[in-house]
Amino acid sequence: MEDAFGRLPKEKRRRILNAALEVFAHSDYKRASAEAIAMKAGISKGLLFYYFKNKQALYEACYAYVEGLMMHELKAVQFEGVTDFFELMELGARVKLALVARAPYLMEYSMRVYYAGEADARKTARRRLDGDLAGGFAKYFRHVDLSKFKPEADPQQVLRMMTWMAEGYLNEKLRQGVPLCLEDMLAEYRGWAQWFRRMSYRQEYV
Numbered sequence: 001m002e003d004a005f006g007r008l009p010k011e012k013r014r015r016i017l018n019a020a021l022e023v024f025a026h027s028d029y030k031r032a033s034a035e036a037i038a039m040k041a042g043i044s045k046g047l048l049f050y051y052f053k054n055k056q057a058l059y060e061a062c063y064a065y066v067e068g069l070m071m072h073e074l075k076a077v078q079f080e081g082v083t084d085f086f087e088l089m090e091l092g093a094r095v096k097l098a099l100v101a102r103a104p105y106l107m108e109y110s111m112r113v114y115y116a117g118e119a120d121a122r123k124t125a126r127r128r129l130d131g132d133l134a135g136g137f138a139k140y141f142r143h144v145d146l147s148k149f150k151p152e153a154d155p156q157q158v159l160r161m162m163t164w165m166a167e168g169y170l171n172e173k174l175r176q177g178v179p180l181c182l183e184d185m186l187a188e189y190r191g192w193a194q195w196f197r198r199m200s201y202r203q204e205y206v
Contacts, residue, residue: 005051005061016041016051017065018103020058025108029059063113066106073099074140083145085155086193089162092140093189097182107180111170153200165192 005013019040024032034055038045052058073095082088100107137156146155169188173180198206 008051016043016048017062020062021065021103021109022105024059024062025105025112028112029055034058062109066110069099069106070096079140080143083143085141085144085146085148085158086197088141088144089159089193090190093186097186100182107182111174111180148201148205150200150202155200158196158200162189162192162196 005016008016016037020037022040023037027033032055034048035045037058038048041048048058052061074092077091077095079088079091079095082091137159141155141159144155149155166185166189169185170180
């Protein structure tokens with residue numbers, strides 16, 4: 001985030017980022033209007049670009065904001081006390097559902113980030129999401145009991161495969177143009193987790 005923006009009161013920063021998230025959620029990156037964001041945030045367009053040098057910088061700030069919200073919610077449920085890999089995966093999914101229930105546009109924004117078609121937006125999405133996948137294991141799974149896995153099973157590969165399956169599910173819903181039901185997605189997610197548990201855990205932990 002830009003220094004000038006970082007010096008703003010927390011509530012004003014939140015209002016600006018929430019306005020940006022809503023607009024980015026409802027429009028593709030190219031058509032997302034800075035004027036609409038400024039209007040929703042209650043500031044001028046000029047001031048918005050004083051805080052952020054361009055739309056790309058604002059877009060990246062929104063992604064960092066969503067990451068921060070997720071981390072805050074995970075800490076609130078004391079995720080570090082969960083030592084089972086698949087229980088932690090489900091906890092993360094439920095935390096995301098609870099967060100999206102309070103701010104529905106977060107899901108739309110996240111989906112648009114991943115499937116953004118514009119070059120700059122896509123570059124941001126891939127860089128941040130690839131980094132999340134690479135660094136997320138060390139950050140979120142450091143307290144997990146990995147001894148439950150079979151010797152030939154790779155926990156990080158399981159994480160990648162479940163992430164890819166979730167991405168495929170979202171992509172299919174987008175392609176079909178049908179509304180996303182979060183409870184249906186969680187049910188699907190639990191089914192995948194059970195399958196991977198049977199395939200990758202030692203028999204005594206299945």
